[in-house]
Amino acid sequence: MFLQFEEISRSFGGVSALSRVSFCVEAGTIHGLIGPNGSGKTTLINVVSGLTGPDSGRLLLEGRAIHRLPAYRIAALGVARTFQNIRLFSNMTCLDNVIAGQHGRVGRALFPRLLRLPSVRLEERQSREDAMSCLARAGIENRAGAVAGSLSYGERRRLEIARALALSPRLLLLDEPIAGMRQREIEEMESLFRSLVEAGVTILLIEHNMPFIMRLCSSITVLHFGETLTTGTPKEVAVHPEVIEAYLGVRG
Amino acid sequence: MEYLAQFYAVYGSLINFIGINAILALSLYVTLSAGQLSLGNAAFAGIGAYASGILTMNFNVPYPISVAAGAGLSAITALVIGMPVLRMRGIFLAMATLAFGEVVRIAAVNMDITGGAQGLVGIPCKTTTYIIYGVLAATTYFLAVLRGSKIGWSLAGIREDETAAMVMGINTSYYKTLAFVLGAFIAGIAGALYAHLNFIVTPGEFGFSAAVQLLVYNIVGGTQSVYGPILGAFILTALPEALRGAGVTAGSLRLGVNGVILLLVIIYLPNGLIFYLSKKYLSKKAGRSGGTVQSEV
Secondary structure, rough: EEEEEEEEEEEOOOEEEEEEHHHHHHHHEEEEEEEEOOOOOOHHHHHHOOOOOEEEEEEEEOOOEEEEEEEEEEHOOOOOEEOOOOOOOOOOOOHHHHHOOOOOOOOOOOOHHHHHOOOHHHHHHHHHHHHHHHHHHOOOHHHOOOOOOOOOOHHHHHHHHHHHOOOOOOEEEHHHHHHHHHHHHHHHHHHHHHHHHOOOOOEEEEEHHHHHHHHHHEEEEEEEEEEEEEEOOOOHHHHHHHHHHHHHHHOO | HHHHHHHHHHHHHHHHHHHHHHHHHHHHHHHOOOOOOOOOHHHHHHHHHHHHHHHHHHHOOOOHHHHHHHHHHHHHHHHHHHHHOOOOOOHHHHHHHHHHHHHHHHHHHHOOOOOOHHHOOOOOOOHHHHHHHHHHHHHHHHHHHHHHHHHHHHHHHHHHHHHHHHHOOOOHHHHHHEEEEHHHHHHHHHHHHHHHHOOOOOOOOOOHHHHHHHHHHHHHOOOOOOOHHHHHHHHHHHHHHHHHHHOOOOOOHHHHHHHHHHHHHHHOOOOOHHHHHHHHHHHHHEEEEOOOOOOOO
């Protein structure tokens, strides 16, 4: 089992955001996370990436408990994410955003640089090429020199994905990655995500765009008021009576 | 040659103070490059000045060692107070470090070994112009290189968005503390050099107005490049002399002029002078390096 949630609970003050959430994510798949607003999807992603610790429960990545690790150590295990409200390094260029994301992979040691050793140049060139290829995969290499703050909304989302790719993630957490994108962009993202999965990346995806989720995911977990309603294939979830009730209400 | 010697005889002490202030400005630049607004760097300079002065006077410690020890004590102090204090952000961090600065000043006033309010008098004058500018050059080179290293990139990431930096694998507490300690170390060096230049150090020199002055150097010069704070320190240290040359005597007016310059820069050149200078004259070079902001402008 690649990623395993075991009875994860988390409350903020008196509000229970997650209660006893349990499900599994298979390696090399796209796993969808859906649910009405406020159902705890983003909190769950925050727990996985280490920004929020769970009150109780366990989270296992390939059998290793990670729920007590700080965010930077979880990232070092190959877990990358994007944010619903996009968090870029706005004053840096796109290329620099991605280079900054190479933190754990490129040494950039201080002493060879102070001595101006030739290896530094090689490392810089390699890092730049790596960053450019991340930008290219996210389809934004033509904006490499542009300051991130000047990008359009859809471009920012792509840049955030490119930056996450700089980490060479094994697990990619995407919080509404196609919100605000045009149809053509959505199709490009779809093929990007498929190619990532083919390359061995596992994706946990929050999205409100149902057709997108249904096309892309091999399994889906539905959250409702912080509880797992069900986990199953898109077809199973779509006809699940409780899911329909949670989304559409009960016919009175 | 004679003209140069004459110039130095008149302006030597100004040249020295420009160098010291530039090193102090760089000490704050390090902390600012991690997005941390510290008003404690003047106090760290004070710790370096007093510690090295006391070591030289009371214990006959050789000059280079006492300078290093003063800077080291500053750095250790920063490490100790940095751990709790750096949990705060923005204005709260500024207030906490400001309070720390006051503690240092009041301690210097009340202790016997520091000479109380009178200050530490009779420190041997060992610091020369060459030493000051040697240290300034070394610090500048070090910080320029640091910018492109893993540490520099981490600090830039933290400055831009701490949460994003964290999930990208950057140990934000570690790097914030590192920047704080490194800033204190550089401030400590500057303070120690100053103590051995000036014969006397008094508690008032490292108080609130000195702390703010360092911030003003950085704002006026700009923190886009390591040369910005140096430029800011140069302009604002040389300005009173230039004003005197123009027939305006110093005193209260000096602070007023500083204030006006600060306001003009904030309103019209919010990225500091260096940003516009580098845009105007170095645009070709910036273009070659991809026009990046983080990579050295």
